Amino acid sequence: xxxxxxxxxxxxxxxxxxxxxxxxxxxxxxxxxxxxxxxxxxxxxxxxxxxxxxxxxxxxxxxxxxxxxxxxxxxxxxxxxxxxxxxxxxxxxxxxxxxxxxxxxxxxxxxxxxx
Amino acid sequence: xxxxxxxxxxxxxxxxxxxxxxxxxxxxxxxxxxxxxxxxxxxxxxxxxxxxxxxxxxxxxxxxxxxxxxxxxxxxxxxxxxxxxxxxxxxxxxxxxxxxxxxxxxxxxxxxxxxxxxxxxxxxxxxxxxxxxxxxxxxxxxxxxxxxxxxxxxxxxxxxxxxxxxxxxxxxxxxxxxxxxxxxxxxxxxxxxxx
Numbered sequence: 001x002x003x004x005x006x007x008x009x010x011x012x013x014x015x016x017x018x019x020x021x022x023x024x025x026x027x028x029x030x031x032x033x034x035x036x037x038x039x040x041x042x043x044x045x046x047x048x049x050x051x052x053x054x055x056x057x058x059x060x061x062x063x064x065x066x067x068x069x070x071x072x073x074x075x076x077x078x079x080x081x082x083x084x085x086x087x088x089x090x091x092x093x094x095x096x097x098x099x100x101x102x103x104x105x106x107x108x109x110x111x112x113x114x115x
Numbered sequence: 116x117x118x119x120x121x122x123x124x125x126x127x128x129x130x131x132x133x134x135x136x137x138x139x140x141x142x143x144x145x146x147x148x149x150x151x152x153x154x155x156x157x158x159x160x161x162x163x164x165x166x167x168x169x170x171x172x173x174x175x176x177x178x179x180x181x182x183x184x185x186x187x188x189x190x191x192x193x194x195x196x197x198x199x200x201x202x203x204x205x206x207x208x209x210x211x212x213x214x215x216x217x218x219x220x221x222x223x224x225x226x227x228x229x230x231x232x233x234x235x236x237x238x239x240x241x242x243x244x245x246x247x248x249x250x251x252x253x254x255x256x257x258x259x260x261x262x263x264x265x266x267x268x269x270x271x272x273x274x275x276x277x278x279x280x281x282x283x284x285x286x287x288x289x290x291x292x293x294x295x296x297x298x299x300x301x302x303x304x305x306x307x308x309x310x
Contacts, residue, residue, distance in 0.1 A: 007165065007166030007167065007205075008165060008166070008204070008205045008206075009164065009165025009166035009167065009168035009171075009205060009206060010165075010166040010167035010168055012165075012168055012172060012187060013167060013168050013238075015186075015187075016185075016187075016236050016238070016242070016243075017186070017235075017236040019186050019187055019188055020185060020186045020231075020234075020235075020236040021236075023185070023186075023190055023191055023231075023232060024232045024233050024234075026190045026191075027190070027191060027228070027232045028232075028233075030190075059192075059309060060190060060193065077188070078188070079188055079189075079190055080188070080189065080190055081188050081189075081197075082197070
């Protein structure tokens with residue numbers, strides 16, 4: 001199935017609408033300089049939950065992640081792709097109590113979380 | 116549709132043969148050591164086909180303002196170096212260097228922020244190519260080409276990835292740089308990273 005292709009060129013066809021909405025969210029929150037993570041429900045394509053996590057970067061202060069990209073060709077939707085993640089392990093537990101968090105995304109978050 | 120596309124290809128041939136833009140292979144020449152000493156440039160990047168994406172991907176960057184790639188993982192105004200590094204891992208890219216003014220570059224960035232954020236992606240009508248072409252045309256680049264097509268009875272058809280080439284070729288003092296798949300980036304690309 002093309003939707004699960006590992007070819008980057010093929011993926012970008014299916015991912016474009018996801019990333020355009022993430023670009024909008026990133027831009028809208030760029031100047032807010034939030035100190036804490038923020039969860040936006042059904043914010044991407046009116047379906048996908050997304051979390052903004054402080055990145056530690058002054059120019060792009062939040063890193064954005066789709067929490068459960070079920071049925072989509074890319075396992076982890078992250079913007080910026082190399083963005084930092086300043087997050088407590090407790091917040092990940094909180095996220096999981098509120099919404100579905102894909103195992104790949106959880107693994108990424110836990111590899112970056114602190115007490 | 117075929118007639119329109121054919122017309123564009125004919126136009127493209129006319130442009131190439133008439134305006135004779137210099138074609139650089141960046142490994143052998145570095146055009147940009149002369150091209151942008153004062154930060155006066157726009158970089159239109161036309162990525163070739165890759166896998167199922169037979170049309171490719173178009174993006175644009177401005178000196179000191181970063182890359183604007185609609186519908187990819189890069190946020191508006193992010194690193195052009197990072198963008199092109201990723202693109203070069205799986206496709207060839209043709210880059211068109213236009214000698215624009217800082218005012219034009221800012222106007223194009225503003226156009227993209229205004230018209231391509233908080234808007235819905237549409238594969239046929241609101242995509243990476245319309246973003247780049249719209250930005251260029253917002254400062255008058257390519258409008259003569261569009262008008263001449265209309266005057267000839269055609270319909271400008273700039274919605275497909277790759278058509279940014281046609282528009283970019285009408286830009287001021289355009290230079291062409293090939294960035295092959297797997298190749299290293301030319302050093303000048305850093306000038307298009309955000310300051």
